[in-house]
Amino acid sequence: MAEVLVKRLHKAFPDGTVAVERLDLTIGDGELFVMLGPSGCGKTTTLRCIAGLEQETSGEIRIGDQVVSGLRPSQRDIAMVFQFYALYPHLSVRDNMAFPLRAAGRPESEVNERVAEAARMLQLEPFLTRRPARLSGGEQQRVALGRAMVRQPKAFLMDEPLTNLDAELRADMRAEVKHLQQRLNTTMVYVTHDQTEAMALGDRIAILNKGKLEQIGAPMEVYERPATLFAARFIGSPPMNLIEAEVTNGHLTAAGGMKIAAPDGLERGDRVIAGVRPERFTVSSPAAADPESVRGRIVSREALGDETIYVVHTEAGLLHVRMPPTARFEEEQIVAVRHQGAAPPAYDPQTEQVVSR
Ligand SMILES: Nc1ncnc2c1ncn2[C@@H]1O[C@H](COP(=O)(O)OP(=O)(O)OP(=O)(O)O)[C@@H](O)[C@H]1O
Numbered sequence: 001m002a003e004v005l006v007k008r009l010h011k012a013f014p015d016g017t018v019a020v021e022r023l024d025l026t027i028g029d030g031e032l033f034v035m036l037g038p039s040g041c042g043k044t045t046t047l048r049c050i051a052g053l054e055q056e057t058s059g060e061i062r063i064g065d066q067v068v069s070g071l072r073p074s075q076r077d078i079a080m081v082f083q084f085y086a087l088y089p090h091l092s093v094r095d096n097m098a099f100p101l102r103a104a105g106r107p108e109s110e111v112n113e114r115v116a117e118a119a120r121m122l123q124l125e126p127f128l129t130r131r132p133a134r135l136s137g138g139e140q141q142r143v144a145l146g147r148a149m150v151r152q153p154k155a156f157l158m159d160e161p162l163t164n165l166d167a168e169l170r171a172d173m174r175a176e177v178k179h180l181q182q183r184l185n186t187t188m189v190y191v192t193h194d195q196t197e198a199m200a201l202g203d204r205i206a207i208l209n210k211g212k213l214e215q216i217g218a219p220m221e222v223y224e225r226p227a228t229l230f231a232a233r234f235i236g237s238p239p240m241n242l243i244e245a246e247v248t249n250g251h252l253t254a255a256g257g258m259k260i261a262a263p264d265g266l267e268r269g270d271r272v273i274a275g276v277r278p279e280r281f282t283v284s285s286p287a288a289a290d291p292e293s294v295r296g297r298i299v300s301r302e303a304l305g306d307e308t309i310y311v312v313h314t315e316a317g318l319l320h321v322r323m324p325p326t327a328r329f330e331e332e333q334i335v336a337v338r339h340q341g342a343a344p345p346a347y348d349p350q351t352e353q354v355v356s357r
């Protein structure tokens with residue numbers, strides 16, 4: 001168990017590609033910290049620098065109270081689990097899990113004890129004598145986790161470890177990883193490009209874009225108040241509605257006349273982009289006089305069982321609205337879309353940063 005500190009981490013590859021740019025992260029002892037971002041944003045490179053598989057160009061990495069820059073991976077006392085969890089095909093499950101301990105020259109009694117404990121926690125006891133080829137994808141992934149666990153590392157680094165599993169199994173394994181992390185109480189840095197996974201797993205989420213940090217926060221903080229337009233677009237499905245609006249008398253007014261509660265810190269005449277989650281809009285039958293809503297035509301309707309998603313074409317843009325399944329509107333129907341509740345975050349169109357309160 002240890003805190004992991006990344007200070008002004010910078011990584012440029014020999015061909016000039018800058019993969020990580022002055023990244024600062026403080027990952028708490030025992031925290032499940034998720035790094036989220038699109039392909040190529042520098043997630044794997046950051047993990048590899050922490051693990052010592054890649055040499056940083058500049059910056060400092062600390063694990064516990066030790067500066068690890070310059071230390072070999074084996075000296076850093078951390079375990080990494082990859083997307084392709086290369087198990088040794090000719091070794092049994094037991095021998096796969098025992099491998100890192102034997103490589104480290106641990107006595108066989110300790111090897112047996114730790115493997116048995118990991119197998120029990122991961123419910124792998126029935127499979128100990130099998131070869132990996134005769135396991136399901138989820139079981140193989142559990143073996144890979146077990147192999148990382150037996151070393152009792154200071155921290156786990158997980159690089160999209162569930163990507164190769166089908167959707168249902170991935171949800172199960174996600175819950176298992178979280179449960180395991182809580183029981184072991186070991187610091188974990190978990191990389192994914194799947195925002196649902198990030199929301200479900202993370203104590204905190206760091207959103208990366210082109211090697212730079214966009215935002216760090218608890219999942220609900222990041223969801224409720226994305227710090228940048230990039231973060232706003234990246235988190236949530238259907239996505240946040242981003243609507244051009246102008247500050248009028250105590251409101252944000254969008255094209256078509258829709259009124260949205262205005263956040264503090266803005267002045268009359270300011271032009272902003274309001275970020276409204278689909279559940280903050282409602283669809284209703286258009287009333288004769290309703291100065292607060294915007295009219296539009298339903299262009300798509302997805303009944304998902306527990307909710308229905310409407311896409312409504314309005315003067316203020318294509319709006320995504322999340323409604324309970326009891327709402328019964330049809331495609332092509334003309335409806336009114338109205339904003340409900342507290343002021344949403346608003347973004348400066350130039351800087352793309354949230355306007356501070
Ligand atoms: N050895 C290398 N030499 C040059 N450029 C590299 C090298 N490894 C990675 N890169 C580049 O660095 C950037 C970051 O790559 P990285 O693998 O860290 O992204 P990632 O966020 O893990 O993406 P993904 O979600 O696709 O795994 C990319 O532009 C990539 O092309």
Ligand SMILES: [Mg+2]
Nearest residue numbers: 043044045159
């Ligand atoms: Mg990667």
